Amino acid sequence: xxIAYQEGIQIAPAALRLLSRLADxxxxxxxxxxxxxxxxxQGELTEELVCQTLGLAGVKRTGELLMAAxxxxxxxxxxxxxxxxxxxxxxxxLFDELSDLLVLKAAPKSGVSMLSGIADxxxxxxxxxxxxxxxxxxxxxxxQAAKGAVGKNADARVAAELCLxxxxxxxxxxxxxxxxxxVSKLEERLATGNFTPAKQQAKAESA
Numbered sequence: 001x002x003i004a005y006q007e008g009i010q011i012a013p014a015a016l017r018l019l020s021r022l023a024d025x026x027x028x029x030x031x032x033x034x035x036x037x038x039x040x041x042q043g044e045l046t047e048e049l050v051c052q053t054l055g056l057a058g059v060k061r062t063g064e065l066l067m068a069a070x071x072x073x074x075x076x077x078x079x080x081x082x083x084x085x086x087x088x089x090x091x092x093x094l095f096d097e098l099s100d101l102l103v104l105k106a107a108p109k110s111g112v113s114m115l116s117g118i119a120d121x122x123x124x125x126x127x128x129x130x131x132x133x134x135x136x137x138x139x140x141x142x143x144q145a146a147k148g149a150v151g152k153n154a155d156a157r158v159a160a161e162l163c164l165x166x167x168x169x170x171x172x173x174x175x176x177x178x179x180x181x182x183v184s185k186l187e188e189r190l191a192t193g194n195f196t197p198a199k200q201q202a203k204a205e206s207a
Contacts, residue, residue: 010043010044011038011045012046015049018047018050019033019050022054037050055089062101067127069168073168078161078165085157096147139167143167
C-alpha cells in the first residue's frame with residue numbers, strides 16, 4: 001500500500017489483499033505483482049483487474065465451481081471449467097484457489113478474515129454446508145494432486161477435468177478415502193435431516 005501510494009497507483013483495498021495473498025509473504029514478489037498489474041491497466045487497480053491481468057478465475061467463479069462440486073453436479077462443474085479454460089485462465093492458479101476455498105470449511109469463523117480476499121462470509125457459510133469432514137480431506141488431496149498434474153501433464157485440460165469429475169462423483173473411485181467421503185456425507189445428511197430416499201425423490205420429481 002505504501003509503495004502504491006508513493007508511485008501514484010490507485011488501488012482498491014480488495015486488490016491489495018489479493019496481491020498480498022498471492023505474494024505469500026515474499027515482499028519482492030508482491031512488488032513485482034503490483035508493478036505487473038499497474039502497468040497493464042489504467043485508472044484504479046481493482047480486484048477484477050488483478051484477476052484479469054494474472055489469469056486468475058477470481059473468487060466468484062472459483063466459488064461457483066466449488067459449489068457445483070459440492071452439489072455433485074458434474075455437468076455444471078465441467079461447464080464452468082470449459083468457460084474458464086476458453087478464457088485462458090491459469091489452471092495451476094485455479095487449483096490453488098480451489099484449495100484455498102476448501103480450507104475455509106476447516107477454518108474457524110475467524111478464518112474468513114484470515115483468508116481475506118478468498119471468499120466473503122456468505123459464500124464461506126454456503127460452502128461450509130456442502131462438504132462433510134472426510135469429503136473435505138479427500139477433495140483437498142485430489143485438488144493438490146491435480147495442481148501438480150496440470151503443471152507436468154502435456155494435456156493439462158484432461159487432468160483438470162478428471163479431477164473435477166472425481167470431486168463431483170466419489171463413486172468413480174473405490175479407494176478407502178473415497179469410500180470414507182461417501183460415508184461421511186451420508187452421516188451428515190442423516191444428522192441434519194437433509195436426506196431423501198431415492199424412491200421418494202423419484203416420486204416427487206414425477207409428480
